[in-house]
Amino acid sequence: MSDGDPVSDAQQVRYDQARYVDDGQYEPLLSEKDRTRVEIGDDSPLPDDLTRDELELPALSEPELARHYTRLSQMIYGIDSGPYPLGSCTMKYNPKFTEDVAALPSASVHPDRSAASIQGTLELLSRLQDYLGRIGGMDAVTLQPPAGAAGEFVGIRVAAAYHEHNGEGHRDEVIVPESAHGTNFASAALGGYDVVSLPSDDEGRVDLDALDAALSEHTAALMLTNPNTLGLFERDIEKIADMVHDVGGLLYYDGANLNALLGRARPGDMGFDVMHYNVHKTFATPHGGGGPGAGPVGVVDELAPFLPAPRVRAAEDGARTGDSDSASDSAGAGASEQRYELFDPEHTIGKVHGFQGNWLVLVKAFAYIARLGDEGLADASAKAVLNANYLASRIEFSVPYGPFHHEFVASAGEQDAADVAKRMLDYGVHPPTTKWPEIVPEALMTEPTEVESKDTLDRLAAAFNAVAREDDETLADAPERTTARRIDQTSAARSPRLSWHELADDS
Amino acid sequence: MNGAETRASGSPYAPHTADERDAMLEAVEADSITDLFDIPDAVRFSDEFGIDARTERETRRLVRSILGRNENLTELLGRGHYGYYVPSLVDHLADRSEFLTSYTQYQPEISQGFLQALFEYQSLLVELTGLEIANCSMYDAATALGEAATLADRVRDTSGHRILVPDLLREERRSTLENYVAGTDLIVEAYPTADGAIDVDELADAVDEDVVMLYAENPTVRGTIEERLDAASELATDADALFVLGSDPVALSLLQRPADVGADVVIGDASVLGLPTSYGMGLGLFACREDYLRQVPGRLVGVSEDATDRRAFTLTLQTREQHIRRERATSNICTNQAWVALRTAMHAAALGPNGLVDLAKRDVTRAENLAERLDDLVGVSAPVHDRHHIREFVAHVDQPAPAIAEDLETRGFAVHVVGKHELQCCVAGVPDTELDAFVAAFSEVVR
Numbered sequence: 001m002s003d004g005d006p007v008s009d010a011q012q013v014r015y016d017q018a019r020y021v022d023d024g025q026y027e028p029l030l031s032e033k034d035r036t037r038v039e040i041g042d043d044s045p046l047p048d049d050l051t052r053d054e055l056e057l058p059a060l061s062e063p064e065l066a067r068h069y070t071r072l073s074q075m076i077y078g079i080d081s082g083p084y085p086l087g088s089c090t091m092k093y094n095p096k097f098t099e100d101v102a103a104l105p106s107a108s109v110h111p112d113r114s115a116a117s118i119q120g121t122l123e124l125l126s127r128l129q130d131y132l133g134r135i136g137g138m139d140a141v142t143l144q145p146p147a148g149a150a151g152e153f154v155g156i157r158v159a160a161a162y163h164e165h166n167g168e169g170h171r172d173e174v175i176v177p178e179s180a181h182g183t184n185f186a187s188a189a190l191g192g193y194d195v196v197s198l199p200s201d202d203e204g205r206v207d208l209d210a211l212d213a214a215l216s217e218h219t220a221a222l223m224l225t226n227p228n229t230l231g232l233f234e235r236d237i238e239k240i241a242d243m244v245h246d247v248g249g250l251l252y253y254d255g256a257n258l259n260a261l262l263g264r265a266r267p268g269d270m271g272f273d274v275m276h277y278n279v280h281k282t283f284a285t286p287h288g289g290g291g292p293g294a295g296p297v298g299v300v301d302e303l304a305p306f307l308p309a310p311r312v313r314a315a316e317d318g319a320r321t322g323d324s325d326s327a328s329d330s331a332g333a334g335a336s337e338q339r340y341e342l343f344d345p346e347h348t349i350g351k352v353h354g355f356q357g358n359w360l361v362l363v364k365a366f367a368y369i370a371r372l373g374d375e376g377l378a379d380a381s382a383k384a385v386l387n388a389n390y391l392a393s394r395i396e397f398s399v400p401y402g403p404f405h406h407e408f409v410a411s412a413g414e415q416d417a418a419d420v421a422k423r424m425l426d427y428g429v430h431p432p433t434t435k436w437p438e439i440v441p442e443a444l445m446t447e448p449t450e451v452e453s454k455d456t457l458d459r460l461a462a463a464f465n466a467v468a469r470e471d472d473e474t475l476a477d478a479p480e481r482t483t484a485r486r487i488d489q490t491s492a493a494r495s496p497r498l499s500w501h502e503l504a505d506d507s
Numbered sequence: 508m509n510g511a512e513t514r515a516s517g518s519p520y521a522p523h524t525a526d527e528r529d530a531m532l533e534a535v536e537a538d539s540i541t542d543l544f545d546i547p548d549a550v551r552f553s554d555e556f557g558i559d560a561r562t563e564r565e566t567r568r569l570v571r572s573i574l575g576r577n578e579n580l581t582e583l584l585g586r587g588h589y590g591y592y593v594p595s596l597v598d599h600l601a602d603r604s605e606f607l608t609s610y611t612q613y614q615p616e617i618s619q620g621f622l623q624a625l626f627e628y629q630s631l632l633v634e635l636t637g638l639e640i641a642n643c644s645m646y647d648a649a650t651a652l653g654e655a656a657t658l659a660d661r662v663r664d665t666s667g668h669r670i671l672v673p674d675l676l677r678e679e680r681r682s683t684l685e686n687y688v689a690g691t692d693l694i695v696e697a698y699p700t701a702d703g704a705i706d707v708d709e710l711a712d713a714v715d716e717d718v719v720m721l722y723a724e725n726p727t728v729r730g731t732i733e734e735r736l737d738a739a740s741e742l743a744t745d746a747d748a749l750f751v752l753g754s755d756p757v758a759l760s761l762l763q764r765p766a767d768v769g770a771d772v773v774i775g776d777a778s779v780l781g782l783p784t785s786y787g788m789g790l791g792l793f794a795c796r797e798d799y800l801r802q803v804p805g806r807l808v809g810v811s812e813d814a815t816d817r818r819a820f821t822l823t824l825q826t827r828e829q830h831i832r833r834e835r836a837t838s839n840i841c842t843n844q845a846w847v848a849l850r851t852a853m854h855a856a857a858l859g860p861n862g863l864v865d866l867a868k869r870d871v872t873r874a875e876n877l878a879e880r881l882d883d884l885v886g887v888s889a890p891v892h893d894r895h896h897i898r899e900f901v902a903h904v905d906q907p908a909p910a911i912a913e914d915l916e917t918r919g920f921a922v923h924v925v926g927k928h929e930l931q932c933c934v935a936g937v938p939d940t941e942l943d944a945f946v947a948a949f950s951e952v953v954r
Contacts, residue, residue, distance in 0.1 A: 017617060025818050026619065030627050030856055038860040040761065045871040046895055050732055052764040057634055059859035062596055069600040069853060075620030078608035086610055093520045094608050097563050103598070106574035110584040111787035113921055114912075120576035121786055127573070134556040146646040146788075147842035149829070157686055186829035186839035190657070192690025195834040233545045263552065270550045280842065284520070288846025289621040290611040290806065291644065292788070295842075309682075331559040334572030350682035354587060354649030354776075355787020367570055372518055373560030379517030382540045386523075389543055390531040403545045425617050433613075436830075450521040454531055477814070482616040485814035492811035492823040496800060498640055499626070499633040503810065 015082075015428025018074035019483045026483065027071050030058040031500040075483040076289070077430055083452050083460045085391070087407045087433040087445025088181065088229060090259045090281030092380075095371065098285065098364035107363055111355040115341055122340035125312045125356070127329070128366040129296075135369075135377070136255070136275055137268025138298025142307045144357040148256060151276025151295025152187035152223070154308060157349045158274060158299060159221045159250045160191060161306040165347055168248065171220040175249075177206060179230065179437040181256055184223045193220060200439055204230045204401040206240055219249035226253065226270065227260050229437045229445070231388065231404030241271025250274060250303075255295075258282045259449070260385060260406035263378025267298075274299045279365035286364075294361040308352050310342035331373075381406070383450035387457060391448050394461035396468045400440055407447035409440045410464075417442035419475035420467050426481045427463035519563075580921045581941045582784060585899040585933030586728050587648060587677055587776060590784035591757070591866075592936055597781060597853045606849060611806070611842075615821040616813070622820035625845060626808045628852040635759040636773045637766025638794040642805040644777075644844040645791025648753060649680040651774035652722065653687025654793060654804040654838055658772065659720035659749040660691045661802050661837070667717040667748070670695045671710075675703070677728050693719065703731040703892035703901070707738045714742045721746075724753035725762055729931065730874060730899035731892050732762060740769030755779045755792065756855060757935075758897055761867035771796050780858075781850030784936075790847040803827065804838030806845075870898040873934040873942070878902065880946045881932070886953045891929060899933035901925060904953065911952055918948040 020027045036059035040051045060068070078084075084091035101107070109118050129141040145151040156174065163171045174188035175196045188195050196214050201207035205228065215222075222244045226234045234240060244251045253267040253275030259282045267275045279285050280293030287293070299307060315338075372380065384406040392399050397410035410432075412420045421431035421444075432446040444464075448457060467475070479485065497503060523531070528540075537543055561569065582590060601607070605620065612618035612625075625643040632641035645651040656670055670688065672681060674697040685695050698713040700706055705723060714721065721743040725733040733739075736752070743750035752770040754762065757779050765773045778790035795803060801824070809823035829836040858866060874896045878889040881902050889902035904911050908924045915922055923931035934942060 021817070027623065029623065029630075031630065036860050038864050040864065043868070044761070045868055045875070046732065046761065050734060050763060050895060051761055052759075052767070055634065055760055055860045055864055057631065057860040057863070058856060059861060060856065062594075062857065065596060065853070065856050066600065068856075069624070070603070072620030072624050073600070073603040073605040075618075075623075076605040076609050077614075077617045078605040080604040080608050084610065089610055091610055094604075095520060095563075097567060099602060099607075101567055101570040104571060104574055106571070106577045106579070107786075108590070108784045109577055109786050110582045110590065110784050110921065111588055112584050112586060112923055113580070113582070114916060117578040117580055117916060117921065118786075120574040123576060124570070124573050131556070131558060134558065137552070146650070146844075147840070149839045149841045150646060150650070153686075153839060157689065160689070181841075182829040182831070182833045182836070183839050183841050185833035186836040189834035189836075190687070190690055190839045235545065235547055238547070238549060261546075263556070264544055265546050265550050266552050269552060278842075286607045286846070287610045287842075288607055289609050289618075289625075289849065290845030291843040292646075292845075292847060293842040329557070329559060331561045331565055334569055335576050350686055351649065351679045352683055352686055353787070354647045354677070354679050354683060354789065357788070358646075359786035359788045361788070363570065363574075367566055369558060370569055371561055371563060371566040373558045374556050375516055376518045376560050377556070377558070379521060383518065383521040383523055383528075385543045386528065386531055386535075386540055389535040389537070393535050403543070405544065421614065422616065425614060430617070431614065450518055453522040454527040479616050483619045484616045484817070484819040487615050487813045487819045487821050488811045489821060489823070492809040492821050493826075496807075496823060497810040498807055498823075499630040501630065501633055501639075 014426065015481055017482045020071055029500050030060065030068060033064065034058045034060050082429055083448065083456055084430040085432050085446045085448045085460065086430065087447045088256055090447060090449055092284050092449040093451040094284050094286040095368060098367045101367045102360045102363045119340055122312050123336060124363065124366055126314060126340050128362055129312065131369045132277055132296055133298055135262065136277065136298045137266030138275060139301040140304035140307060141296055141298045142311060143296045143362055144308045144353050145276065145295040145297055146353050146358045147291060147293045148276055148278040148295040149183040149187055150352060151297045152183055153190055154297045154352050155252050155274045155276060156187055156191035158303055158306045161347060161349050162303055163220055171218055173218045174220055175214050175222045177224065179228060179439055180223060180225060181254060184254060188223065204232050204439060205234055206236065208236060208239065211240065211243060215243060215247045215249065217247060219247050221250040221252050223252040223254055225257050227257050227405045230401045230409050231407040232401060233405060237270045256281060257406065260381055262381040263374065264381060274303055279361060283365040284368045285361045292358045292361050294358045294365065305346040306349055307345045309344040309348040309350060311345055312340055312342055315339040315341040380450045387448040387450060387452055391446065391457045391461055394458065395464040397444060397464060407445060409437065410444040410446060411440050412442035412444055415442065415475065417444055420444065422486060423467045423470060423475045423478035424463050425479040427466060429460050429463045580916065580919055581937060581945065582921045583932040583937060583945060584921055584923060585935055586923055586931065588787050589779045590936035591779060593781065593783050593854060594857045596857050597850050600853060601846065601850045606846065612822055619820060622808050624849050624852055626820050628848045629808060631852055631855050632792060632794050635756055636794040637764040638773060639797040640800055640803055641794040642803055643808055644848045645793050645805055645840065646844060647789035647791045648774060648776040649683035651791035651793045652680055652753065653684050655751045655772045655774050656684055656688050656693060656720055657691065658799060658802050658804065660693055662799060663719045667719040668692050668694060669718045670720045671698045671713055671718055672722045673698060673700050673724065675700050675728050703727060703729045703894055704733050705735050705739050707735050710739060711742055714746050716746055718746045718748045720749045720751055722751045722753065726758055726897045729892065729901050730896045731894035732897055736763060736768035744769060757867050757870065760863035777851045778847050780854040781847055790844045790851055801827065802837055805840050805843060870935060874898055874900055877932060877934055877942055881949060884950050884953050898935045899931055901929050901931045904928050904930055906953065914952045915948060920945050920948055
């Protein structure tokens, strides 16, 4: 890349997304390709009052379906398509080999199998619990929560059970910083808590005076992201932990931003009592268009008896013939000979998923951690922070708060951040998260992750800068090179059409 | 570049050369990467995790070695998680990296393909349930049941606080439900069933004005098919309670349409299509009547138009969701099971309506046949319940059930123990030849 005019630089990588147009419409729905009505009929093995009358769905051949879904996939932008700097989402590259290990036939077991017959599954879960405990500085880990928000909910339920157990069931408030992820508020509310919103100080961190005022004997927990959503490390974290603990509250760590800290700092060492990990962020399992993820929860010893049931552990009477856990994790080693078992923690909150969570995602997360090891994990955070700093230094939008780590929040200034994002699509890059956190006007929350090279970051910066120089009209008309042009959100919400049955002119 | 054969000195997925790193540090005016971390000394981590790096090949070998400890059994297991054969089409197309590696469709213009696939998934569920609204996924059946309860809490007109669930309900589902309603004043109570199905008289006694939600499953966890859903639904309606029905896409292809028996909400595990046996990983099905549109949890894909007036898809009615409504959101869900929903839609499309109906019919006849064959064995009677069954059934064994299950396991077969003298067997996904071998093994065990 030259480093001349950003607009012309960016235009070198202008991009046209696949677009199929058929009879004035984009790629037809399956239901427009075929609809076949099947009567349940006389050959039904059930009496007809126990069955439906008919089922009407598309009946298409395999070649037709292969084309349908291939075309749909071409109308999607993924991490493999280009940079994807969505702040707070940690859109890092998903190593291909993790799909292979999750697809092993031996991974395909039923949750009601006897523990003796699935020692491999239990060993993998146990070893992943151990890895996550070490990475977060936590004493005990559950892998059951199927997503980050589910992990938050577990944390909230564990906190409630802990306070109840100690005769402190009167605690009815959870404190959440104004700039926190929306799930924090919603998870606390789902747990029945009143949410106390905490303003930031002038520098974008927790306002200690406001925190002091918010804390009381009603405080069940403070939920905190560190670094916070501005990418700033909460420098007073030890003080904050003391303040929360002094009133008898618990400190909850939202793991969404853990990719900033691997090998540099651990929530457990900062005084956090309970945390969740987003394995689909930090540990590179694919986001899959919105999920599945997994949101394991780690806790300090004191909270371990309250974790969801069942948990996995090495059986004490096991026929252990190998070395200690750490030795058996050496690179050349394979499975252990340890026996593993399921158990219910003494004061368990019960279940938060019908079975043991998103198993196939956990297999991928385990493989990622085992592949990277200490050095790889620490390097991931190092490069993620370097990339964010480098990208921020190359863009013309101002970044009001710092020093930031793996992500930064720029301001689109006089431009509309949402329009900036739409226009960036035309330059073949995915835009940042927009208009949030609200502490930054017209926020562009940007997290490039460690997987982008210097060249890619230069091209990404060129896209930012090209858009920064464009006029409002161009931005308002964008995007023009994606499959669909700007989509009318108001129309979608005003007259909801949520299935093909609702489409007036469907055939 | 680090290849798959090298152990990483850093992340193998961070492409920086040393020169590039140095140039970048210079650009940001830092002497070292450590200088970029604004972390107080007191909380800096200077120890090691003690996790060795591995080559890609070593890592694959490690996982294969660990999972190799799982015994290779023929699973006659169900009770909410099933192992149907998933066509190769699903794996290969769902694994296209645009599907796998994209995020939630907050930029719809560049995500039309996934949005359309999710819209088609929603449409599939609308067809199967007869209800107008289906969201584009919850985590699993248990959490979808929890979400149905919080919806019931939000939409109720009365001051009631009881949720009624069948006494047969899987303990794990009930426990998850109890966690979801822990923040409300709702309580969960079981109503008695008779011979594996709703006892309408008993249920009528249990239902009063204090009930806000009545939950039933069809089929039940014991594989029986409910015959009095309309009566149950009427009891719920009379009490001004929501009638919530648990099911799944295969069963729904044949059994009574939930809308026809008065269901207000349908939940369940939709990943019976799309996922093989996955140690309980699922896909929460959530569908409801149009009346609850503004109260639906989770994401919804809707139709709109783009600037060229062509039809386009987008996430819609997002003001229900946590990223906008925060503590007043209809749910805390953010990350969902979108990619599993894609797989489910693909699997359903691959089967088509004929394939779906045939699969469900075979689940009825094959379960019946297996029950008959076990019933012929000495000391076994099956099915225990004098009901129609789909997919699975409970068998009574004269000998202690755990001992028989253990013996079967040594012969390569896994079944559920559901009582001191009760085993449960499921035919879904088990080829006929293996059912033959199972019957042979069973006859040896009880001989």
